[in-house]
Amino acid sequence: MRYLVVLFSLVSSFAFGQAITYIQNPLATSLSQSLVGPFSDSASRDKVNLYPERQTTPLLENRGDVRFSFMLQNNNKAPLVFIIPGTGGSSEARSAHFIAEKLFALGYHTVTIDNPFSWNFAVAGSRTGLPGYLPNDAEDLHKVLKLVSTTLKSKQGISPSSFSLVGFSLGGLVSLFLEQTNVDFQFKKVLIVNPPLDLLYAANKLDSLYLEGSKLSRAHKEYVFNRVLEIGQPLLNNPKAVQDQAFMQKTFDRLNLTQQEMAYLIGNSFRDGLRDLIFASQQVHDLGILKAKATEYHRNDRYNEAKNFSFVDYLNFFVYPNIKMKNGILQEVDGVNHNSSMYQFADLIKSNKNIYLIHSADDFILKPGDTEWLQNTFGDRALILPYGGHCGAMSFQAFLKQLKAVFELGTN
Numbered sequence: 001m002r003y004l005v006v007l008f009s010l011v012s013s014f015a016f017g018q019a020i021t022y023i024q025n026p027l028a029t030s031l032s033q034s035l036v037g038p039f040s041d042s043a044s045r046d047k048v049n050l051y052p053e054r055q056t057t058p059l060l061e062n063r064g065d066v067r068f069s070f071m072l073q074n075n076n077k078a079p080l081v082f083i084i085p086g087t088g089g090s091s092e093a094r095s096a097h098f099i100a101e102k103l104f105a106l107g108y109h110t111v112t113i114d115n116p117f118s119w120n121f122a123v124a125g126s127r128t129g130l131p132g133y134l135p136n137d138a139e140d141l142h143k144v145l146k147l148v149s150t151t152l153k154s155k156q157g158i159s160p161s162s163f164s165l166v167g168f169s170l171g172g173l174v175s176l177f178l179e180q181t182n183v184d185f186q187f188k189k190v191l192i193v194n195p196p197l198d199l200l201y202a203a204n205k206l207d208s209l210y211l212e213g214s215k216l217s218r219a220h221k222e223y224v225f226n227r228v229l230e231i232g233q234p235l236l237n238n239p240k241a242v243q244d245q246a247f248m249q250k251t252f253d254r255l256n257l258t259q260q261e262m263a264y265l266i267g268n269s270f271r272d273g274l275r276d277l278i279f280a281s282q283q284v285h286d287l288g289i290l291k292a293k294a295t296e297y298h299r300n301d302r303y304n305e306a307k308n309f310s311f312v313d314y315l316n317f318f319v320y321p322n323i324k325m326k327n328g329i330l331q332e333v334d335g336v337n338h339n340s341s342m343y344q345f346a347d348l349i350k351s352n353k354n355i356y357l358i359h360s361a362d363d364f365i366l367k368p369g370d371t372e373w374l375q376n377t378f379g380d381r382a383l384i385l386p387y388g389g390h391c392g393a394m395s396f397q398a399f400l401k402q403l404k405a406v407f408e409l410g411t412n
Helices: 002-006 026-034 052-056 096-104 119-124 134-156 168-178 201-214 218-236 239-243 244-253 257-285 300-307 310-329 333-338 343-351 368-382 397-407
Strands: 044-049 066-071 082-083 110-111 161-167 191-195 355-360 382-385
Touching: 002 110, 026 218, 026 257, 044 096, 044 134, 052 082, 066 096, 066 119, 082 096, 082 134, 082 168, 096 110, 096 134, 110 134, 119 257, 134 168, 161 168, 168 191, 191 397, 201 257, 201 310, 201 333, 218 244, 218 257, 257 300, 257 310, 310 333, 343 368, 355 397, 368 382, 382 397
Parallel strands: 082 110, 082 161, 161 191, 191 355, 355 382
Antiparallel strands: 044 066, 066 110
C-alpha cells in the first residue's frame, strides 16, 4: 500500500489550532496517521514463538513467529513501554515507531508489537487463529508480552523498573483488557489513543467508508492512485518536508481529493488488512466459509473472495459463531459485542488514576454521546481535541505535549 503512505505524507504534521482547511476534515486528518513516523530507524528486531506447529501453516510457512521491535536505554533498569498499533497494524507500523521514538527520548525502553487483529498475529499469536473477540485477544497478547519481556531480559540483560502501555485505535481498547487483568506487569501508566467505544459501531463505520469508496469506477480509482504517487512520491524520502506547513498545505491542495476519494483510500486500506487476516486465519484453521482454493502460485481467487467480507461479516460469520461454539455462549450479537466494547470499563477507568486518554471529537468511530462519556469517565486525564479524525492528531503539538506530560519521568 505504498501509494497510501504517499498520501498520508501529504496531509500530516500541521500544528494544532491553525485555521487550515484539512485539519477540519476528519477524513483528511485520519489519512495522515500512517505518515507519522520516526525521523530515523534505530530500532532492533527480534521474534518469539508460541506455537511451533504454525511454522508449517500452508502457504504461510515460516511465518509462525511473533515479531517485535525494540529500543533499549543504556540503563538496563529504565522503565519499559509496550506500544500496540491499531487495527491490522504490525510491529513495523510507522506511527508505533513514532511514539516509540518520542518515549525513548524521555528515557524509556520501548517495544512495539503486532496488534492482535492482524494477519501475522492470527498465525503466530492467536490460540484459535481467529482474532476479533477482545477478551480472548487480550489473553493471547498478554502471553506474547510476557514472552517478549522474558526474551529481552535473558538476551539483552534488561531489568525494567516498571512497565507501561500505549495503544491506539483497537490497540487502545485491547490495552484496557490488559490493564483489567494486570497481575504480571502492574502497568504504571496506560495511555489509550482514539479507541473505539462500541466495537460493532466502529466496524460498521469502516464498512461504510469502503462501500462509499467502492462506488468509484476502476478507472477513477487508478487515477487517484497515480495522482497520489505523482504528487507525493518526492516526500517519501524527505520526512522533514512535513514540517513546512505552507508547503504541505499547498501539496494537499494540489491533490484536491473529494470526500468519496478519501473514503476510498481509508476504507480500502482497512479492507485490505481484513482480507489478509481472513486469508491467514483460514490457512490456520479452515472453517469452510471461503470456497475458492489457493495454491502456491494461484492465490488471487481466495484473496478476492476474502475481500468480499466486511468487518461486520467477519464478526458475524467467523468470530461470533466460533465463540459460541468454544465457550457455550448463547447470547445475541449485541451481548457478545458488549464484551468487546469499552463501556464496561467505566468503574476501572474512574478508579485507576494511571489510565489516560487522547481522542478527537470528530473521530468517525465515535457515536453521539461518546465524547461526553469519555470526558465524564476520564475527567482531567482525558485530552479530547476538537479535530484529528481517527488517530490523525499524533503530529499535533497538543498531542505531543500531552504524551510528554503523561510519561515524563518523575511525574506521578
